[in-house]
Amino acid sequence: MTAIGKPISRVDGNEKVTGKAKYAAEFNVPDLTYGYVVSSAIAKGKITNIDASDALSLDGVLKVFTYKNRPKLAWFDISYKDQDAPPGSPFRPLQDETIKYSGQPIALVVAETFEVARYAASLVRIEYKEDTHETDLEANLHRAREPKSGIASLLKPPPPKPRGDFETAYQDASAKTNGRYVHAAEHHNPMELFASTVVYETDSKKKPKLTIYDKTQGVTNSILYVSQVFNIPFKNLRVVSPYMGGGFGAGLRPQYQLFMATMAALELKRSVRVTLTRQQMFTFGHRPATVQNVALGALPDGTMNALYHDAYGETSQFEDYTEVVVNWGGMLYPPENVTMDYKLVPLDVYSPLDMRAPGGVTGMAALEVAMDELAYELGMDPLELRLKNYSDLDNNEKRPYSSKELRECFRQGAERFGWSKRSFEPRSMKKDHNLIGWGMATGIWDSNMLGARAEAALLVNGKLWVSSATAEIGTGTYTIMTQIAADTLGMPIEDVLFKLGDTDFPIAPISGGSWTAATVGSAVQAVCEEVGKSLLKLAKKMPGSPFKSAKWEDIEFVDKHLRLKKDPSAAVSLMTLVNLNGGKAVRETSGVFADVMKQKNFTRSAHAAAFVEVMVDEELGTVKVTRAVSAIAGGRILNPKTARSQILGGMVWGISKALHEESALDHTFGRFMNHSLAEYHVSVNADIHDLDVIFVEEHDDVVNKLGVKGLGEIGIVGMPAAVANAIFHATGKRVRDLPITLDKLL
Amino acid sequence: MNSFTYTQADAVDTAVDERASDLTAKFIAGGTNLIDLMKENVERPTRLIDITRLPMATISETLEGGLRLGALVTNADTAYDERIIQRYPLLSQTILAGASPQLRNMATDGGNLMQRTRCYYFYDLATPCNKREPGSGCSALNGFNRIHAILGTRTQGSDGQLAEPNCIATHPSDMCVALAALEAVVRVTGKNGERSIPFAEFHKLPGDTPHIDNTLESDEIITAIDLPAKGFPDNFMYLKLRDRASYAFALVSVAAALELENGNITDARIALGGVAHKPWRKPEAEALLVGKPATKENFQAAAEALLAGAQGYGHNTFKIELAKRAIVRALGQAAKLEPTA
Ligand SMILES: Cc1cc2nc3c(=O)[nH]c(=O)nc-3n(C[C@H](O)[C@H](O)[C@H](O)COP(=O)(O)OP(=O)(O)OC[C@H]3O[C@@H](n4cnc5c(N)ncnc54)[C@H](O)[C@@H]3O)c2cc1C
């Protein structure tokens, strides 16, 4: 291996920093028109009148689409279900006069220029009949119910059945904690606004033929949706998305601008672009607000004997969005008496949507604070408590992990951080006005692999061209796929071109859940091996070939040559081989699936240990995270540079979630009010100080052949609890609600 | 955003004439606030009068020994001006606590005084707001009012009773907090010629006219801001408390300036930001300090006096206690009793 494992800079870096990389709203075509969405001002009720006459009278306005004049669309719910649709009845833009949530798209103004469309949109007058809405999670807990299950439950299993007798064990426990944890809703807020540019053409039969540049984490998801909703055959559709200005889960479902732009293009027979505004970025999926209760019990020596964890998540009135919030404690810790419960509270909001480590960071931000509380009840070092209750089994499934180097994460993380010098007592470290605190927490996240296909072609010029319809959501997919392909065929990365984000390429799943490296990486490896096998066949046909009796296992690809492992002098260059192919490239397409038989006896997870130092100005309540160390057990690290970036991003977001992020919902209006980047606070540079990442060595041949676990999410999971625990250590104040803003510490 | 015409003014008089002849017109300077508000349809001027070419972009000495900031000097150029740093370090520190470098490069000193509140409801046409649409109601009063005012919100009705507030918005500027403490003077020109407005009288409380932020007449333009000679260069502090370390408006801020002689206070200025519809000062509170030693107890007494009558509205009630602590801290730092880090 020459490329894998090296800190190679992004192969797309140059395109990005020079502005050559194009995003969905940057593909220009002649005669493009522009759509601007009008959003609902109320959270629930009916539209009684829409008056678009002023808008229509403006020069350059082509049409105002509303529920009244929209085209006939697919009838059944199933057509609107995308690959990430939770159970329920998906939201349909412009369906009828019903308003289901504040900010709902209710009209689309299309004009010759963006400016005219935007101005015209401000002239559309809408009258409503309002109904009373419910948006307050805490006030509606009594309406909580079991979630409906669907295919989504395959990747998001419901909590396991209770085991043992929690009540009795908890009563008998000599140390116990019991707390309620409330987390605010959050919005993904990628920098790039959601946009779709739909290029309209017709085929030889005058049927519409669309090329759609979409902001999405999966072009296959978008094409499926458009095909079903608008009844267009796949052959007349192409969805392209080479770059994405951040996804974080926001692009796992087609957003409504895709519907709007496609509908308008088909009706007007023109190319249309619809870009959402920053305010409208707060009008679809978000990380749901949650209320959780955690109770833990332990014996005097710290052995946990009782664990209770429940969660109430917000969902919409039309879909049951679920996430795995409570299962983690049962996986990580070994108590015999465990009860876990997860319920949904339907509210008049849009369906929540997966956001970086959905459920995982939510549940662990409560559970790992509770663990810290238990440690203090016991008078035990928080890290020691984790070690005392360390388990090599997933106690929900009673099966081992395919690999779990968490102990090593604790050891290396603690050493780098200097944890052994920590004084147990809260409020024991001070500097000037500031109290200093050290906290830690565990992180865990699933290591899944799905199925995907890829194509590879060794061209006659000796270059390797590889493609798959996956996405680059900013994680470094272009780079690691290039590395995998290069190593599989013994080529330098400069000779490999990897392409993605186009439905003309072989199918790949939506990019999320930290499964892309494992899934698409395996597909790329497999298809390059197919090419390698074809090259071996060609090699055998050479006159006097030394490879005549060679099997696949007997050969290797090194330095642009195919050679015998036993006799490296028996080598032939790939260039020579491809030229034996009758002037054609050596091209293969193939797919991979996870090896279910091999995997079924194991739980597959990535683990992390997060250590955090905070400085708290006690009088003023301000918190500064002065340093943090994350030690990660994430399988094989394909590229330490892009890998580190993923973990850093997760750590920053973890700090941001702990201290800043909150989508403020006004319940009088049922509306998110801080819908701008000035008022929705994410951590800025000045909030982030010393961050350190350690990758712990971990070998795993169960997760996939490459041994990779995916790193997109594990970096955030432990951070919020580690920050909250450090704040407790600094101040002696236990804050269970996130974000921990300064007023909570006064 | 609506359509508008755009003109460039080449002299102060013509700018004033243009505005006087069309009250739906607006001056535009750096545009960092106005354009945002236009995009949200909160401001809908029919005409923009670009004033950036007017000759008011320099900092000069005044006859009284102070400095005159032309209304078009950028926030960045003001903060980094050597004379400001030497003589009015409080002002420099305050400006640099606001916005971001990019914004400060565009934002002008005149525009900073005129910037409008950041109240979420003011920005969102879907919600009622007395400031945007007088008489429609104040959504913040019973809403998400974390960033809202705790002082000067209630007015005395004709019956002598305190009435429900019409608006609990704050003035969001940092710079203005220092200008209030320094007792700057705002120089304006209108149809009737020039006049000077003491800083304390420039911004107003919401009262019954929450849609009006200040006392600038509709035909007037700000030409300059005069800083008096006294700049408190030795004992000063701007303390800004906010929801993240940078690029956020103040929840509470304090501009503190002291004059000390042998540990005794001979002059004191305290202005608060983020707590009222205007930078908040109370001469009685400052007077409590004069002639007294710089001690935490005395600062505490001043803080109590400054916050007298403060009222919280739920989400923002924490500001009352926070402001008191911030005052004590800032005064302590200004007096060099406490470290500034
Ligand atoms: C994201 C963001 C964050 C910010 N953070 C902060 C912060 O932390 N602290 C802070 O203090 N500020 C902050 N600001 C506000 C910024 O300081 C103001 O927007 C800026 O000072 C306004 O100046 P301008 O020249 O751009 O004004 P413009 O936007 O051009 O004008 C604003 C208003 O002033 C009027 N006007 C301008 N010049 C004159 C004049 N000479 N005479 C009469 N009227 C005039 C205009 O008609 C308009 O109504 C922030 C702004 C943004 C967008």
Ligand code: SF4
């Ligand atoms: S506080 Fe003022 S600006 Fe905000 S909603 Fe009320 S009236 Fe409008």
